Amino acid sequence: MAWCAATVSMASPVCLVDNGPDGCMRVQQEALQVLEQIQQPVVVVAVVGLYRTGKSYLMNRLAGKHTGFALGSTIESKTKGIWMWCVPHPSKPGHTLVLLDTEGLGDVEKGDEKHDTWIFCLAVLLSSSLVYNSMGTIDNTALEKLQYVTELTEHIKVKSSGYDQTTELMRVFPSFVWTVRDFTLELIMNGKAITADQYLESALKLKPGHTTKIMRHNQVRQGLRDFFAERRCFVFERPANTKNMKRMEELTDADLESDFVETAKEFCSHIFSSAKPKTMRGGLGVTGRMLGSLAETYVEAIRSGQVPCLDSAVESLALIQNGRAVAEALEFYQREMERWVHLPTETQEALSQIHAAAEEQAVSIFISGSFNDQEHKHQIELMRSLQEHYKEWCGRNVEESRRVCERVLQRLCARLNRSLRDGALMRPDGGGYGAFSAALEEVKEHYKTEKCRGLMNEEVLRGFLREKEVVGKSILQADRLISAAQKHKEECRRRAEEEARRVQSEEEERRRQEQQLRQEERSFRQNVEQLQEKMETERRRAQQERDRLINAKLQEQKDLLEQGYTERAESLEKEVAALREEAGRKAESAAHSSALSSVLDTLGTAAIAFMPGIGKLAGAALVTLARLT
Structure with missing residues (x-):
């Protein structure tokens, strides 16, 4: 009865x-149908960059294939829109790896900078790792072509007000990987070998001053430093000669330059x-x-x-996903x-075990599929519905058991009933x-040997014997061979048996209810328990998110101080202090189990409202526990 979230392995990308036709962006239904099947967490890697740069x-x-996303060997851009694999x-x-290949930026045939900006923004919004691909070197020209970064705050917002947009965007933006293709320089600075990451950070250094020229020089660099907490760089030598470059889809690693292949492996390893x-x-x-x-x-x-x-996306997603x-x-x-249930079950425990297994998986499906279930409203709805369904199954089990038992007794009692109808026993x-x-x-005796009678077999038998008791009394009183004393003794025996059956029947009902x-x-x-586990996972992710921001801002502060930007460095110090204060509040909250208290209080109150008996007592106990934590 196991349920598991499935991944999808696509043979080729889809748009x-x-x-x-109206010239406006649209999401393709074929791609949505693929994503609809993926109930696993996704790692989303998007690549952006100028067209014809080998994205x-x-x-x-990354897909482990030579072909898939269209490469092309002409000046014409092959990828249009955003393609997914x-x-x-x-x-x-x-986990499922979702690869997004975007339309090349700066396509001369298209000539639509606004469209390019939205493609870039969508890549940032949808991905957990953003790869920017360029040719040659990371110089001022290459950075100027990445002007979309400077427009992110104009095209993406966190909330209408009350938040530092830059910090909040950095909190949720993807990691940034710059891949430089056909790199021919040596990674040496001031006579010392440097890494590709150091090469990138050196290129992102700000110039001191406030002239228009300097501010324009710093604009993209500052944007990359402000929005992307994690930055990496990989430099690729030319993979093959010009002739072979035109048939890259046909080439194996053995046909490519060894340094290129090695860098490609390092890049893939880093992403994975x-x-x-x-x-x-x-x-x-x-x-x-x-x-x-x-x-x-x-x-x-x-x-x-x-x-x-x-924030609007979170609210919209919660509305869609939780229902x-x-x-x-x-x-x-x-x-x-x-x-799995074949009514009637022999015992209540048999039905309960099947229900428990199905319910555990059902709750797991909900927990994995739910999203930002505020005040646990949807989980309470699920709890109530599962409880109602279980009660319905219990009722069906009782009625089916009763029906089967009555049918068995009717069959076994056919000859006796004929004798009674014929008057053969009133001699x-x-x-x-x-x-x-x-x-x-x-x-x-025959009734006891019958199988699949279910949990109502004693109760039905008791009712059957009560019906026959009236007839038996009449026959007993009419039987002249039995003395008055014997009749009295038989009456007492019958009453004792009835009492024993009543006690046994009530005991079975009590066990069933319990x-x-x-x-x-x-x-x-x-x-x-399942909700606690998910909350703890989200709490750890949020903590990692804060740590990532704090480390990024501390490094940025250090770099700015070295470059003489004391004013901006002081501003970053305040941002770091605010993030540390937030982390402290969250840690204190976790230490005092306030989040758990909220869960216990909310769900416990719900249990009191719709769970009878022991369940109601459990709810009350958990509410009390919530008050104490």
């Missing part, structure tokens, strides 16, 4: 975003090990289907002339119950009661 080749390498992540089990799963603010994880919804949300904002808003997560969890539960000469008692005992209530309590605790 995710293109322009429709698609890098994406094919989903493959199982090679080093992160349970360092690119993180896609998250939203607060460490909220994103699955493939959520990524599809995000793409639709952002593109719709662009189409309507609005600026994509991160769907509840529906899918319930659908799975019902499907599993229909598959004037006596002996009828003995024959009646023997026939009834035979029915009871089992059902224990299951309710177990279900409730299971909801709490």
Whole structure:
């Protein structure tokens, strides 16, 4: 009965975003259908850069293929819009690697800078690692072609007000990897060998001063430093001679320059090990289907002339995902119950075990599919619905058991009923009661050997014997061969048997009710435990997010002080202090288990509202525990 989130391995890429007949961006349904199937966390790697710079080749390498994203060998740009390729992540089990190859920026045929800006923004918004691909060297010309970075705050917002946009954007923006193709220089500075990362950071140094020329020089550099906390660089030598460059899709590693192949392997290794799963603010994880919804949300904002808003995207995603997560969890539960429950079950425990297994998976489906479930409203809805479905199954189990038992007794009692209808047991000469008692005992013995009667077998038998007791009394009183004393003794025996059956029946009902209530309590605790686990994962991600920001700003502060930018360095010191204060509050909150208290309080109150008996007591106990934590 196991359920697992599935990945999708695509044979080739599909278009995710293109322009429709009206000239406006649109999300392709084929790509959404692919993402809809991916309920795993996704690591999203997007590549951007000028057209005809070899972006698609890098994406094919990451996919482990020679072909896939169109390479082309002419001056014409092959990729239009944003193309997507989903493959199982090679080093992160349970994750899907989503590769996004974007339309080349600066296509002379297109000549639409606004479109280029939105392509760049979408790549930033959707990815967890952004690769910028360029040719030659990282010089002022190369940086000027990355002017889209300076426009990010104009085209992406966190919230209408109340936030430092730059810090908040850095919090959620992807890591940045600059790949420099056909690099012919030696990585030497001031007579010493440097790394590619040092080469990038050197190119991003700011010039002191406030003239228009200097500010223009610093603009892109400052944007890259402000928005991307993690920056890496890889420099690639020319892969092959000009003739072979035209048929790159046909070449194997053996046909390429060894240094190029080695750098390509290092680049792929870095992406596989360092690119993180896609998250939203607060460490909220994103699955493939959520990524599809995000793409639709952002593109719709662009189409309507609005600026994509991160908080609005979170709210929109929560609205879409949580209702769907509840529906899918319930659908799975019902499907599993229909598959494994064969009514009637012999005991309540048998039904309870199947329910528990199906419910655990259903809750897991909800937890993995839910997104920012504020006040746990949707989880409470799921708890209530699962409880109602379980009660319905319990009721069906009782009724089916009753029906089966009555049918068995009707079959076993057919001959006795014929004798009663024919009056054969009401003989004037006596002996009828003995024959009646023997026939009834035979029915009871055969009834005990019947299988699949279910948990109502004693209760139904008791009702059957009560019905026959009236007839038995009449036969007993009419039987002349039995003395008054014997009749009295037989009456006492019958009453004792009835009392024993009543006690046994009530005991079975009590055990059934207790089992059902224990299951309710177990279900409730299971909801709490799985939610706690997800909250802890999101808390750790949020902490990593803050640590990443603090480290990036500390490094930036150090660099600025070395370059004489004391004013900006002091501003960064305040930003770092604010982030540390935030981290301290979160750590104190976690230490006092306030988040857990909120969960226990909210879900415990819900349990009191709709869970009877033991479940209600468990809810009350957890609310009390919440007050104490």
